[in-house]
Amino acid sequence: MERLPLKSKVLNENQIIAESLRGRYREHGLLCLNLISGPGSGKTALLERTLASFDPATRVCVLTGDIQTDNDARRLARYGFPVQQITTGGTCHLDGRMIERHLAAWNLEDIDLLFIENVGNLVCPSSYDLGEAAKVVLLSVTEGDDKPLKYPSIFFKSDLFVLTKVDLLPYVPFSAETAEANARLVHPGIEIVRASATTDGGLDAWLAWLSRRMAQARQEAPTADIV
Numbered sequence: 001m002e003r004l005p006l007k008s009k010v011l012n013e014n015q016i017i018a019e020s021l022r023g024r025y026r027e028h029g030l031l032c033l034n035l036i037s038g039p040g041s042g043k044t045a046l047l048e049r050t051l052a053s054f055d056p057a058t059r060v061c062v063l064t065g066d067i068q069t070d071n072d073a074r075r076l077a078r079y080g081f082p083v084q085q086i087t088t089g090g091t092c093h094l095d096g097r098m099i100e101r102h103l104a105a106w107n108l109e110d111i112d113l114l115f116i117e118n119v120g121n122l123v124c125p126s127s128y129d130l131g132e133a134a135k136v137v138l139l140s141v142t143e144g145d146d147k148p149l150k151y152p153s154i155f156f157k158s159d160l161f162v163l164t165k166v167d168l169l170p171y172v173p174f175s176a177e178t179a180e181a182n183a184r185l186v187h188p189g190i191e192i193v194r195a196s197a198t199t200d201g202g203l204d205a206w207l208a209w210l211s212r213r214m215a216q217a218r219q220e221a222p223t224a225d226i227v
């Protein structure tokens with residue numbers, strides 16, 4: 001059998017859906033962020049505090065993924081913004097088709113910011129593009145400062161590394177500097193913020209990053225110059 005060399009990557013089904021989602025997000029100037037971490041690093045807590053800080057007129061929606069339960073959607077729905085739970089029933093990551101199906105319930109014209117909280121897993125979600133503008137990786141200070149070296153793919157693919165639960169730093173043998181240096185070894189350009197969902201002002205750096213990226217998404221929308 002003769003083998004033909006392929007010069008470009010054959011797009012798999014997920015990638016085709018992701019590119020279509022990305023195009024739709026761009027068209028509406030919507031910022032989509034895909035939050036990824038191991039189980040319990042604080043994704044939902046970060047989102048709860050973030051939603052609590054927003055003006056009620058903020059056009060933000062959340063899709064939150066878990067293998068079982070709608071616990072996270074119930075936690076997040078308390079803040080008055082549209083939230084949907086995606087229960088995968090065993091799959092360890094979200095994929096483009098799941099996102100597409102759940103977004104059908106919403107009008108993208110009415111959304112400026114879409115958070116996707118992925119299933120708690122530091123490995124599988126890194127392989128699935130959801131059309132997001134950026135992946136955001138979270139790692140908490142109770143998980144070990146070597147994790148960026150042990151799970152390099154997600155640190156390599158993320159624009160932002162949020163080091164969470166920094167209020168616990170005095171109580172655990174964890175060096176924030178080492179974790180950050182390890183993340184930069186894997187991905188020299190990665191941006192890093194430290195966060196605490198339990199401390200006043202603990203999310204300031206994250207919120208500043210968020211508003212910068214929202215402004216950028218608005219500017220890149222095709223209608224940005226039309227007043």
Ligand SMILES: Nc1nc2c(ncn2[C@@H]2O[C@H](COP(=O)(O)OP(=O)(O)OP(=O)(O)O)[C@@H](O)[C@H]2O)c(=O)[nH]1
Nearest residue numbers: 038039040041042043044045120164165196197198
């Ligand atoms: N001390 C402290 N605890 C936190 C912080 N953020 C989250 N937690 C706690 O960590 C636990 C897990 O937080 P979640 O927000 O549920 O974590 P998650 O990443 O959404 O978890 P999964 O969705 O199951 O992967 C909860 O008991 C939170 O109260 C923080 O900044 N500081």
Ligand SMILES: [Mg+2]
Nearest residue numbers: 043044072117
């Ligand atoms: Mg959660």
